[in-house]
Amino acid sequence: MAKKQLTSLDLRGDILINGTANSNNGWVLTSNGVGAVSWAAASGSGSLGYIGTTQSTASSGGTTALNGIRTMTPDASFTLSPSSVSTATGRSITFTGGSSTNASGTGGDVVIYGGTSNSSAAGVAGNVVLNAGAGGADNGNGFVKIGESNTELVVVTPGLQIKNNLKVGTTGGFGSAGTSGQVLTSTGTGSPPTWTDKGGYTLITSTLFSSAVSFTNIPQTYKAIMVRIVFTNLNSMAASQFGVSFNGSTYGGTYFRPSVSSTFTTLSNANRTPLTSANTAPVVGNSYVVEITNYTVPNSTARLYGDVVSWSGTIAAAVTSLAFANSSWGGATGTAELYGVN
Amino acid sequence: MEKITEVNCETGEVIERDETPEELAAREQSAQQEEEALANRQSALAKLQALGLTEEEIQSLLG
Numbered sequence: 001m002a003k004k005q006l007t008s009l010d011l012r013g014d015i016l017i018n019g020t021a022n023s024n025n026g027w028v029l030t031s032n033g034v035g036a037v038s039w040a041a042a043s044g045s046g047s048l049g050y051i052g053t054t055q056s057t058a059s060s061g062g063t064t065a066l067n068g069i070r071t072m073t074p075d076a077s078f079t080l081s082p083s084s085v086s087t088a089t090g091r092s093i094t095f096t097g098g099s100s101t102n103a104s105g106t107g108g109d110v111v112i113y114g115g116t117s118n119s120s121a122a123g124v125a126g127n128v129v130l131n132a133g134a135g136g137a138d139n140g141n142g143f144v145k146i147g148e149s150n151t152e153l154v155v156v157t158p159g160l161q162i163k164n165n166l167k168v169g170t171t172g173g174f175g176s177a178g179t180s181g182q183v184l185t186s187t188g189t190g191s192p193p194t195w196t197d198k199g200g201y202t203l204i205t206s207t208l209f210s211s212a213v214s215f216t217n218i219p220q221t222y223k224a225i226m227v228r229i230v231f232t233n234l235n236s237m238a239a240s241q242f243g244v245s246f247n248g249s250t251y252g253g254t255y256f257r258p259s260v261s262s263t264f265t266t267l268s269n270a271n272r273t274p275l276t277s278a279n280t281a282p283v284v285g286n287s288y289v290v291e292i293t294n295y296t297v298p299n300s301t302a303r304l305y306g307d308v309v310s311w312s313g314t315i316a317a318a319v320t321s322l323a324f325a326n327s328s329w330g331g332a333t334g335t336a337e338l339y340g341v342n
Numbered sequence: 343m344e345k346i347t348e349v350n351c352e353t354g355e356v357i358e359r360d361e362t363p364e365e366l367a368a369r370e371q372s373a374q375q376e377e378e379a380l381a382n383r384q385s386a387l388a389k390l391q392a393l394g395l396t397e398e399e400i401q402s403l404l405g
Contacts, residue, residue, distance in 0.1 A: 207356050211345030217352035240376050279380050327373035329344050338351065 168192050181221055197342045201226065206337040213336045214323035222340030224293040227322055231284050231334035238328035242282045243274040244290055244304070245323050246315050273313065275306030281326065283307060288324075291341075295319040344369065 014021035015029070022039035030040040082091035097108035117123030132142030147154050167175030168184065169192045178184075178195025185196040204219060218225060227244075275288045282288060289305040296318050303312045324336070344361045361369070390400050 205349055205351050205354060207347060207349050209347040211347050211358060212361075213347040213349070215349050215351055217350050219351055238373075240373060278383070279376060323346075325346075325369070327369055327376060336347075336349075338349070 169194060197223070199342050201339040201341055204338045204340050206335060208333070209336055210331055210333045212323070212325040212329045214321060215336075215338050216321045218295075218320050218322070218338070219340065220296045220318070220320070222295075222342055224291060224341035225295050225319070226289065226291045226339045226341055227324075227336065228339070229288045229324060229334060229336045230286070231282050231332055233334075234281055234284060234330070234332045236330035237281050237332040238326065238330060239279055239281045240327040241274045241278050241280065242276045242288070242306075242324070242326040245273070245325070246302075246319050247317055247321055248323070273302075273304060275304055277307065280307070282332075290322065292319055
């Protein structure tokens with residue numbers, strides 16, 4: 001057949017190839033090299049329903065732009081991913097909101113949504129997931145970075161859930177997650193907050209007691225500890241010296257002799273550091289307090305506040321347990337509280 | 343036999359247990375020491391009073 005050249009073609013019906021039309025919706029006219037063209041199914045996963053006005057493809061290493069995309073309605077998931085390259089840096093993908101040339105205009109947002117769920121109660125909405133790339137052993141995985149340039153604030157609404165580390169600052173280039181129990185403290189405008197030890201008293205544990213009371217496995221994470229004991233009823237407690245011992249059994253732990261000479265000088269009970277006078281039971285309603293600073297190291301200083309006077313002394317080893325007793329408890333009841341102090 | 347309320351600060355567990363034989367022995371020794379100290383103190387006070395010291399003078403000595 002002789003070749004014909006057409007300057008325009010206005011199709012009003014089917015394209016027949018070798019006298020046959022194609023009934024498959026969405027198929028494309030495909031070259032077979034030299035020879036007749038044929039209809040074939042579009043290749044690749046999913047499909048782009050409609051791409052509008054313009055496309056421009058830059059040379060290698062540049063940016064490929066898809067401008068004026070009107071709708072993308074594939075019936076399957078799709079991925080935008082530049083091809084792998086052998087150069088030092090892989091190609092990037094950039095999404096940019098449209099600029100406004102109006103003097104009082106507003107730049108366009110970049111908005112990303114997860115898929116909505118079915119309206120039934122059990123429907124689960126899709127997430128927006130941002131993942132960094134997996135890295136090698138030397139440098140680790142990549143970061144998800146938000147607001148590296150031209151960013152006033154990162155606004156999170158309605159809330160922010162942190163499932164693992166919250167690192168602040170630039171310590172080691174990665175920020176610091178602080179240590180257990182620390183709190184975030186502002187450093188004012190212009191510098192990141194820092195993790196600092198929480199100040200004040202933290203109630204570690206408290207208990208009601210009706211017998212001699214002891215605290216074991218005291219956490220070693222505070223600067224000081226304080227124990228406060230208040231009796232509510234002495235019942236048949238003996239009029240004997242009430243006191244505290246450190247790091248041992250209820251009656252056999254370490255004690256110290258007071259450094260202050262007082263009516264307590266005559267220690268009748270070698271197993272406890274007394275909080276009351278010899279042959280004197282505690283008083284209902286009074287607070288008996290023991291404070292130990294630097295208790296996690298040897299030779300810490302303990303201060304005891306009991307009836308009549310207070311005194312201080314040194315404990316040879318780090319304090320991991322405390323026990324309060326007298327020679328006959330007799331079912332005396334009350335409250336014992338242990339505080340950590342920073 | 344005395345009971346002891348023991349608070350494990352690490353686990354939060356609170357148990358009330360009987361004192362051990364060692365704790366019983368230590369407590370009885372403690373009570374005995376306290377009785378002896380009291381007796382010594384009372385004896386000393388009586389001797390001081392026998393020497394003619396007043397109650398105020400004895401208290402000032404004991405400081």
